[in-house]
Amino acid sequence: MSSRLTGDETALWKAAARVLDANWTGTATAASPGLYPHQWSWDAAFISMGLARHRRDRAEAELLSLFRGQWADGMLPHIVFNTSLARHAFFPGPELWRSELQPDAPHGVHTSGLTQPPLHALAALRLHECATDLDGSRAFLARLYPMLTAQHRYLARARDLDSSGLIAICHPWESGLDNSPAWDRPLGALRLPPSS
Numbered sequence: 527m528s529s530r531l532t533g534d535e536t537a538l539w540k541a542a543a544r545v546l547d548a549n550w551t552g553t554a555t556a557a558s559p560g561l562y563p564h565q566w567s568w569d570a571a572f573i574s575m576g577l578a579r580h581r582r583d584r585a586e587a588e589l590l591s592l593f594r595g596q597w598a599d600g601m602l603p604h605i606v607f608n609t610s611l612a613r614h615a616f617f618p619g620p621e622l623w624r625s626e627l628q629p630d631a632p633h634g635v636h637t638s639g640l641t642q643p644p645l646h647a648l649a650a651l652r653l654h655e656c657a658t659d660l661d662g663s664r665a666f667l668a669r670l671y672p673m674l675t676a677q678h679r680y681l682a683r684a685r686d687l688d689s690s691g692l693i694a695i696c697h698p699w700e701s702g703l704d705n706s707p708a709w710d711r712p713l714g715a716l717r718l719p720p721s722s
Contacts, residue, residue, distance in 0.1 A: 543580045546573060550584065551608060554591040563615045565592055565606040568702040571645035578656040585653050586666050589646060593673045595637040597630040600680030602646070602673075603637035604699060642702050644681060644693075647674045 531539060549556045555577075556562060557569035570592040577585035595606035607620045620636035631637060650670050657663035685693040695701055698709040 563611055564608050567602055567604045567642040571649040574649040575652045578653050595635045599630045600676035601641055602677045604640045604642040605638040607636040640697050640700050642700055644677055
């Protein structure tokens, strides 16, 4: 398989790079500014991989920005909120999650209380594979490694319910496929008590 892009692939790659550049907020990339204006864990991993050859500095910043939301117990939240946006920019926002009330949540960073699949080590590997400055890449990996280790230890400790090596999710949004029709039937079967 050739690593060279065809004409059509080059045009597609350039268009994708323009989208990533346009969606940069200064600290992270909004996957879809209208629908998803904050930083999502799953998306940040894929965005970082997409930036690996285009903007290495931003690929690293993307992951570091996400990990500033990591909780003391190692949980990496599925959303790190951009507090410069209006409170109603996304629902449920930080006022519903109220992560600041959780003892393990980071101070001064508003996050959700859910996690998503751990794609971040794969993203870090992809960045290293694309690196032209191997010493700089190793330094970045050394900085990120303790955070990745804490994330995976959290999942092994808190989410491997039967010691099978498989992690469990506690909410459909944790799958990374939050709008999948696969959730329609199970969620439709839920009967919630009337609100008071």
